[in-house]
Amino acid sequence: MPKILKVDPLCPDATVLAEGARILADGGLVVFPTETVYGLAADPDNAAAVERVFVAKGRLAGKPLSLHLATAEQAERFTLAPSSAFQLAAAAFWPGPLAAVLRRAPACPPWIAAGLETVSLRLPDHPVARGLAAALGRPLAGTSANRSGRTSPATAAAALADLGDRVDLILDAGPCPLGVASTVVDFTVDPPVILRLGILTVEALRACFGEVVPR
Numbered sequence: 001m002p003k004i005l006k007v008d009p010l011c012p013d014a015t016v017l018a019e020g021a022r023i024l025a026d027g028g029l030v031v032f033p034t035e036t037v038y039g040l041a042a043d044p045d046n047a048a049a050v051e052r053v054f055v056a057k058g059r060l061a062g063k064p065l066s067l068h069l070a071t072a073e074q075a076e077r078f079t080l081a082p083s084s085a086f087q088l089a090a091a092a093f094w095p096g097p098l099a100a101v102l103r104r105a106p107a108c109p110p111w112i113a114a115g116l117e118t119v120s121l122r123l124p125d126h127p128v129a130r131g132l133a134a135a136l137g138r139p140l141a142g143t144s145a146n147r148s149g150r151t152s153p154a155t156a157a158a159a160l161a162d163l164g165d166r167v168d169l170i171l172d173a174g175p176c177p178l179g180v181a182s183t184v185v186d187f188t189v190d191p192p193v194i195l196r197l198g199i200l201t202v203e204a205l206r207a208c209f210g211e212v213v214p215r
Contacts, residue, residue: 085209
């Protein structure tokens with residue numbers, strides 16, 4: 001079974017975050033909390049570790065992962081020519097439950113994007129998620145911490161029940177504050193298109209940057 005470490009959701013212990021970063025750097029998988037649901041992380045620079053995420057979830061190879069950032073500035077390294085709509089959305093909703101699909105820059109590992117020319121970025125509104133990425137020194141290659149087709153977990157216990165010994169460490173910060181998945185928006189097209197409607201509503205997005213196409 002995986003190692004489970006309790007962590008304060010507001011002021012996480014740096015030694016706990018360092019342990020999570022060490023496991024990631026060694027090719028391990030770490031379950032971590034966000035404001036929406038618990039995520040499953042790997043080191044984005046380690047193709048074999050990223051492949052373990054797909055195996056652990058039973059995820060189809062053609063479905064890309066997201067990069068969970070420590071800071072908004074990290075987005076500049078992994079993306080090309082972000083649109084004005086994205087810039088408005090990031091200013092309004094980052095950190096927060098918005099996953100933005102943007103053009104992928106050469107610095108973004110192709111195995112994260114499942115061969116696509118785009119990449120999904122998140123800046124979680126959770127100190128543990130951002131702290132883990134900061135401790136690793138690069139974004140987390142992540143997705144929800146559940147088997148594909150099952151409900152995304154809002155607690156560490158639910159993630160453990162679903163993934164069990166498929167992961168190496170679970171950072172337990174208690175229930176996720178929102179408990180609903182992020183909204184995914186494709187900003188590579190004009191107007192932007194909602195790929196997955198989560199806790200951010202169509203109305204909130206339109207109030208921020210104008211027209212958006214529901215899906």
